[in-house]
Amino acid sequence: xxxxxxxxxxxxxxxxxxxxxxxxxxxxxxxxxxxxxxxxxxxxxxxxxxxxxxxxxxxxxxxxxxxxxxxxxxxxxxxxxxxxxxxxxxxxxxxxxxxxxxxxxxxxxxxxxxxxxxxxxxxxxxxxxxxxxxxxxxxxxxxxxxxxxxxxxxxxxxxxxxxxxxxxxxxxxxxxxxxxxxxxxxxxxxxxxxxxxxxxxxxxxxxxxxxxxxxxxxxxxxxxxxxxxxxxxxxxxxxxxxxxxxxxxxxxxxxxxxxxxxxxxxxxxxxxxxxxxxxxxxxxxxxxxxxxxxxxxxxxxxxxxxxxxxxxxxxxxxxxxxxxxxxxxxxx
Ligand code: ARG
Numbered sequence: 001x002x003x004x005x006x007x008x009x010x011x012x013x014x015x016x017x018x019x020x021x022x023x024x025x026x027x028x029x030x031x032x033x034x035x036x037x038x039x040x041x042x043x044x045x046x047x048x049x050x051x052x053x054x055x056x057x058x059x060x061x062x063x064x065x066x067x068x069x070x071x072x073x074x075x076x077x078x079x080x081x082x083x084x085x086x087x088x089x090x091x092x093x094x095x096x097x098x099x100x101x102x103x104x105x106x107x108x109x110x111x112x113x114x115x116x117x118x119x120x121x122x123x124x125x126x127x128x129x130x131x132x133x134x135x136x137x138x139x140x141x142x143x144x145x146x147x148x149x150x151x152x153x154x155x156x157x158x159x160x161x162x163x164x165x166x167x168x169x170x171x172x173x174x175x176x177x178x179x180x181x182x183x184x185x186x187x188x189x190x191x192x193x194x195x196x197x198x199x200x201x202x203x204x205x206x207x208x209x210x211x212x213x214x215x216x217x218x219x220x221x222x223x224x225x226x227x228x229x230x231x232x233x234x235x236x237x238x239x240x241x242x243x244x245x246x247x248x249x250x251x252x253x254x255x256x257x258x259x260x261x262x263x264x265x266x267x268x269x270x271x272x273x274x275x276x277x278x279x280x281x282x283x284x285x286x287x288x289x290x291x292x293x294x295x296x297x298x299x300x301x302x303x304x305x306x307x308x309x310x311x312x313x314x315x316x317x318x319x320x321x322x323x324x325x326x327x328x329x330x331x332x
Contacts, residue, residue: 004037004044011043011052016070025066030059034122039064042172051075051248054173056122058113058235058243072240072247076306084241084251087309090222093215096321097260102328103212103321104259104297108221108314111201111244111253112234119245120198121174128182128198135197138231139186146224148188150197153180162187163199167290175200175245192217193224201245201253214321218256218314241306250306256317257301259286262324264331266296275327279320280304300324 004022005014017040025036034056043052053071055061061068072078097103113119117131136150151162162185166175186195196204205228207221235243241251265272276283284299285291300321302313 004040006047009047011049012071012074013040013043013052013067017067021066025064028063030057030063032057032118032122034060036064038121038174042169045172046169049169053247054121054245055119055247057118061240061243068247072250075248076304078307082307083239084306085309086241086252087311088222089311090219091215091311091314093318095212096214096318097212097325100212102260102262102325104261105208105210106212106214106217106258107206107208108218108254108256109204109206110221110225111242111249112203112205113243114202115233115235117202120200120202121245125178125181128178131202132182132197135203135232138228139195141231142227145190146188146193146227148186150184150186152184163196166200170200192220212258214314214318252305252308252310252313254305254310254313255301256314257299258321259297260300260324261297262328263296265328266293268331271327271331275320275323276300279316279323281317281320
């Protein structure tokens with residue numbers, strides 16, 4: 001068989017998976033049994049994939065490095081030989097929206113995978129159960145402001161589950177297997193700190209507030225994460241930092257962003273995109289990835305995650321938001 005990809009595919013995997021590499025990698029399997037065929041299934045089935053590959057375990061990044069390396073370099077602008085630089089500590093930042101006119105909420109999340117388990121693309125029900133048990137035991141040990149309650153999905157949670165079943169990209173990657181079993185959400189008492197269990201990564205750890213206080217949201221995440229790391233060890237390596245299911249999240253695995261209402265820039269998208277690109281930010285619709293902008297509310301967050309520290313991400317987002325708000329004010 002020649003390339004498994006449709007000719008019309010624009011994905012990074014299609015671009016970099018030469019026939020030669022494909023032939024070399026297709027017979028390999030990680031110790032846990034993850035193969036290239038599984039890694040690229042989502043990209044093969046979804047012709048509109050931008051990336052087209054997921055890892056099944058930490059070893060995937062080494063065993064299939066001939067395809068992961070060019071994809072990671074292209075997506076993250078990461079040069080060969082580069083090593084991720086972490087730098088996570090509390091920050092002080094001014095309020096980016098002192099008039100409280102534009103920013104509706106602020107959210108910072110990171111992804112984490114527990115060491116010793118396969119990623120969500122490659123988990124049997126039994127392994128997922130064991131993982132859920134391990135994480136729930138750790139959550140029960142969270143102190144003071146981070147203590148809270150874990151609710152397992154059973155399809156009947158009041159107000160709906162904290163996250164939905166994954167999209168078709170995740171579905172083809174195996175991430176939805178046995179859904180909603182062993183999925184759940186944890187809310188700290190004050191609701192500012194929450195954790196998704198077994199969505200795209202084992203844990204999505206989120207700090208969120210209905211304010212523009214980026215530093216407070218970031219610092220709260222830092223503390224909560226520190227508390228969690230007392231009882232859980234997460235998968236990481238020197239080169240890529242935190243190891244995640246999707247290569248787009250490697251490094252800090254951090255997405256820091258806001259919901260911001262930009263009535264004028266909504267009608268001047270060229271200018272908005274120019275600023276967003278300048279600060280290497282990403283624009284999403286109101287409901288997140290692959291959604292539309294409603295009532296001029298944009299989701300603005302960092303695009304860079306690898307080869308940049310957590311502190312640098314949040315500082316750059318802060319500067320970008322100030323520039324966006326300035327442009328919104330001056331927009332005719
Ligand atoms: N696999 C999809 C693609 O290649 C999504 C990648 C980024 N999004 C994510 N949720 N990891 O286009």
